[in-house]
Amino acid sequence: MxxxxxxxxxxxxxxxxxxxxxxxxxxxxxxxxxxxxxxxxLMAETLQVCTTCKIKTIKEGVKNARPYDTVLVDKGTYREYNIRIDKPLVLKGVNYPVIDGELKGEIITITSDDVTIDGLFIINVGSSYTVDYAAVRVIKSENFLIQNLVLEKLFFGIYLEKAKNGRIYHNNIIGDAEEEYNSGNGIQLWYSHNIEIDQNIITHVRDGIYLEFSDNCTITNNRSSENLRYGLHFMFSNNDLYSQNTFRNNGAGVAVMFSKGIKMHHNTFKHNWGTAAYGMLLKEINDSEIIGNTFQQNTVGINIEGSNRVTYSNNDFIGNGWAIKFRGACYTNLFKENNFLYNSFDLSYNSKLNDNKFEGNYWSEYTGYDLDKDGVGDIPFRPVKLFSYVVNRTPEAIILLRSLFIDIIDFSEKVSPVFTPDNLVDNIPKMKRIQHDRN
Amino acid sequence: MLKILKYSFYDLMRSRWSYVYFLFYLLLGIVLLFLNNNLSKAVITLMNVIIILVPLIGTIFGVMYYYNSKEFTELLLAQPINRSSIFLGQYLGVALSLAVSLIIGLGIPFVFYGIFRSDAIWDFSLLLITGSFLTLIFTALAFSIALCNENKIKGFGYAILTWLFMAVIYDGIFLLSLIMFEDYPLDTFSLIATMFNPIDLSRVLILLKLDISALLGYTGALFQKFFGTGFGVLISFLMLVLWVVIPAWFIRHKALRKDF
Incomplete structure (x- = not known):
């Protein structure tokens, strides 16, 4: 130079x-x-592993490979566990070879940067009460790619530990969890940043996807259903994006806790029915946005506790028991242009103080009129019913739901609010269902 | 008794009012199903109709029929016919014709809608069964009240009051007592209180069959456990049968002793 x-x-x-x-x-x-x-x-060679080759086990293949080699694993069954990948490698299965861990422990552990794992069928991960065995574990590594795996009979599925800049793409995780105490999570991130989780299908594990202390991750296009506890579980993880995911029929829906700067766009939360089930549980979530999601037929659509400055817009709440349940300490939230359709209760609120704004939503229970034909109802809508206030105080009173007496007292409260905060109103309710732009 | 029943039944089937009643349900069913594209909302509206309107109509029809056919009843009393069969026959004639109007009136639009091919058939039949039970119960109550009161106005008043009590006031007292005793465990109390009012019982049975069941949430687990099992449903239906049998027995008891 x-x-x-x-x-x-x-x-x-x-x-x-x-x-x-x-x-x-x-x-x-x-x-x-x-x-x-x-x-x-000179460096990038391809090593073949198959049951009739010179190299018969994956462990041997990894041992013989030099950095940046490709290890091709042919179709067959390999009874191996504790495979440690400590150099940059591509480990690729041809026609889904089976790695059977025979319930003895962890199967693949990655401790090096630049590792790709592709197209394997991993079964029988060992379970333990003291060690979290995983099908694939990544420890303190960067730039990895884990794709096209099928995991069955697992304890933990894919476990990232202090890893960075990786991608988990198009895996199929099918657990057989029965009890919470002796089952693991599908995809678990712990102190892992900038991870992309895309197009995975996760069923029958404890938590579908679990994030703890993991920032700047994107979680897109996943399907997490029939899990024992949460479809997605967030703890202390900031500035993450999750969009276009479907969470269906999970034990308790989705829990997002103690985080800020979360973006949730265009997800679907469906059929989370149960005595303690929510579509989404928000606890201590600040400065986030929840846009364009669908909450359908959940016991509670969103359960909100201690969350401030969150924007909810263009969401659909359809046929839920409670569309939104406030549990207190929620300030300066904005609900804009959402559809509330046929929920038993649109809103439950437990204090007389209100600092949250409701603007321009469509409420299917709205009975007002629009004389000037501008699409906005002329009289404000009060989303909190007296009965939901009563049920908050005395849960047993739910047995009177849809009784004529309850309709009468709800009506009288609507005319002159006594028990519910009188500034909790939507002053510009829409007359017609809002057609969202879903892009 | 069968002859009287047949007579009353055909008499009512020919009368204008059963047609009006039948047409009302037919129209309601059609409007709900074909002008409203949300089936679950239609079923909920239908439930409201069944638990409020069916008892009301049963009550009014029962009282009206008793007072209107009083002269004919006195004529029958002069014949060598058992008293209990006269009154029970009349009662069953009224109640069954109302129930038939309800079932056919609501049934026709739902059949055309394709209820036989959908999973909702059981929920729908539950709706019709509870509706028929409520008709039987409130007609029996109306007949008993009319038997006790010679004065038409008084009879009407008491009958309407009974309906009002069951449909509205009972729930008010129920709710008040729930709030007053909120420090105590109330699950069993609310179960029992529901059992003692046929309208509440029907409402809860229908609600639990709809998807709303899970909404009962944490406290609802108990209700769900009770009403969701075969045992709970059996007890509930036994309770409804008792609500028919006791007033019917009272009609017979009263009729045998009454001086005309």
Missing amino acids: ESKTPNSLLSDHGKSVIEPHPVKRILTIVSFLMISFSGYS
């Missing part, structure tokens, strides 16, 4: 440094590329 002229030093700050002669520069690049290519072809 050329030495810097005084001129280039003057125009510093990295923007317009005087360039070396163009031809010289191209030559340098070409020569660099040639060297690196020849070096690469």
